Structure formats: C-alpha cells, structure tokens
Amino acid sequence: MTAFPETKKLKRLRAVQIASMKRLRDFRALARAPALEEFVIQNAEHQRPDDFAPLLRCKTLKRAGFGFFKKADVARMTELCAAHRVDGKIYRYPQLRGDFDL
Secondary structure: OOEOOOOOOOOOOOEEEEEOOOOOOEOHHHHHOOOOOEEEEEOOOOOOHHHHHHHHOOOOOOEEEEOOOOHHHHHHHHHHHHHOOOEEEEOOOOOOOOOOOO
C-alpha cells in the first residue's frame, strides 16, 4: 500500500495508529477525514517528514505522534507540527493519547 485509502465518508474516524508501513508515503486522504483528531505512526523510518504535510492540514487534527529518530527528521517534523498548530510528539514508538473507544 503506497497511499492511505479515502476517508472523507468516515464521519466517526477519530484516531488512526499504524506501524512500520514501509511503502506508505501518501497521506492526502487523511486530510479529508471529517472527524480525525489524532494520528500516530510508529517506526516511520521509510517516510520523510514532508510526506505528512497534507495530513497536518486536516482541520480537525489535534494531536499526532511520529516515529522518527534521526535528528534531522525530528527537527523537521517538529517544525511542521508547530507550523500547523498540531500537538506533535516525535519519537520512535509514539502511542495514542486521547480517550477513544477503539
């Protein structure tokens, strides 16, 4: 899978947590999720911080966790989260932090 599936009709999707998705680089569909509040990707060593820029434009996104560990990636992801006013945590194995009925 290289692109996240369409989410604009998923009105109850509030949280997404994924891990080690080597080929996934296209997160544009998540930007259209009408209720998404939290996103977490663990071990994002195959993605680049800028791959997540479309996701960070999601109007309902409040919190995000990104599994980067290289200093340059951590710095860039921190910069992107701040620019989009998303409460971002950047370390290798972030977890969901909201109160969700998963």
